Amino acid sequence: MSDTDQRLRRRIEDEVGECCDADVRERLAELDDLAASATGDDDARDAFAALGNDTRYRLARILSTADGELCVCELDPVVDVSSSAVSHALADLVDAGLATRRKDGNWRYYDSTVLADDLLAVADGEAEA
């Protein structure tokens, strides 16, 4: 029986007074189930990771705040990095499902997705409270 299992056993003893090996195994199984059902797709985590970077966060926020799509040349001046970095960041946002891209001649228009809008709204709403 591993080290962490010992800790868990003492934890159960503390809780219900006594504990046998079967109890420990049962609790471990419960926790495994919990972990399994709690394993949301990686997509969700990727979206969070994308919004965790300052440049991408700002871009996503601007896209979400603006009504309608914006062109790269409009996004460039509001973030303080090279236009190459903007391009990288926007590509990452699209990959993460947080933005959409539309080509029109030489211009590329980006817009925020519902996912991005909702995530930012929730984050804001809670911050207010």
Add this chain to the structure above:
Amino acid sequence: MSDTDQRLRRRIEDEVGECCDADVRERLAELDDLAASATGDDDARDAFAALGNDTRYRLARILSTADGELCVCELDPVVDVSSSAVSHALADLVDAGLATRRKDGNWRYYDSTVLADDLLAVADGEAEA
């Protein structure tokens, strides 16, 4: 007039047919306003960054899925890192406003906050669609 401003000027010309310097300045001011109003707190971005890491994401998800608080010794076995790393990750989650901590004797209990619950719910909901 900077390089990116030139691009923006041509963009406006493309849109409305003609464009003078004042038009460019006006559009730049609009974008600055947009950026300013779109600059949500850093708290929000920190929350996203916290959920962007696999270990923290898993812990947050388990805390959110479980009804009620969990002890560190129960979280240890479900993530595949040292218990020290778990401690670090939990501290980060608390700092980001995604979890709460309660001390009871030798045991420490963690629970998810409403912010964490809502963010994960939104991320999941969208993934379904």
Add this chain to the structure above:
DNA sequence: CGGCTATCTGAACACTCCCTCAACCAGCGC
């Protein structure tokens, strides 16, 4: 086509992050 446009892509490099290891702190029992 050839030149100019807006944007993208790949490589390189500095920087940050996340993990492990070790030492440490606080609570409990003797």
Add this chain to the structure above:
DNA sequence: GCGCTGGTTGAGGGAGTGTTCAGATAGCCG
């Protein structure tokens, strides 16, 4: 006090990330 517990904290190092630079791509116009 001492020993043991569960958990935290700080330092260090390897892996990963973000930015920039240079070169590439695709669309428009003469």
